[in-house]
Amino acid sequence: MAKNITLVPDTPKSWLILLAWAFLILFAGKFVINDALPYFGFDEEVYGRFWIMKWPLIGHISGGLIALTLGPFQFWTAFRNKYIKVHRVMGLTYLTAIFIGTISSVNMALTTGIAVHWTWALSLIVLALAWISTTGMAFRFILLRRIQMHKEWMVRSYVVTFAFVLFRWLNSTPVFVEMGNFIERGPTMIWVSWVIPLFVTELILQWNKK
Secondary structure, rough: OOOOOOOOOOOOOHHHHHHHHHHHHHHHHHHHHHHHHHHHHHOOOHHHHHHHHHHHHHHHHHHHHHHHHHHHHOOHHHHHHHHHHHHHHHHHHHHHHHHHHHHHHHHHHHHHHHOOOHHHHHHHHHHHHHHHHHHHHHHHHHHHHOOHHHHHHHHHHHHHHHHHHHHHHHOOOHHOOOOOOOHHHHHHHHHHHHHHHHHHHHHHHOOOOO
């Protein structure tokens, strides 16, 4: 007899994970509404100096939004087990979105980014490479049917995906704004937004391994 799969959390740990996801979704939601969606109005005033690069910017934002949205469903074990075909389609969509987002990010880094400062452009390029690399590793291991490794690299991929949200938050927090002008603080905030979270994630992933 097939095992009944419920989508409702049934253990304290499951509820804790659900609350953590709820917090992350709300945190990301503020970024989406305030910082991302206004660009889809295609108002030149909203874009400012990015107007000439509006299509790469839209590609970057769209890829990030799709990845942010699909991530929670990819990690939802009950949903994944019950709708495995949907999970696979979402996974390919997630990969495609990040590929488009990465190409767009590098394009912008080499144009508007380098116009700000070479350190800003470099930080954007390295973040883009980390984004596509972690996602590519997750895809490689699912092709090899190494499920546990696939899950771990998907976690890393989503941590890097979330860096865009964390950067926006850091850039609007007074304590960081007071550290200097954007050229001085921008590249550092980019590095902080993904290197430290990825380091903490790695400690968690490796903690119980033998």
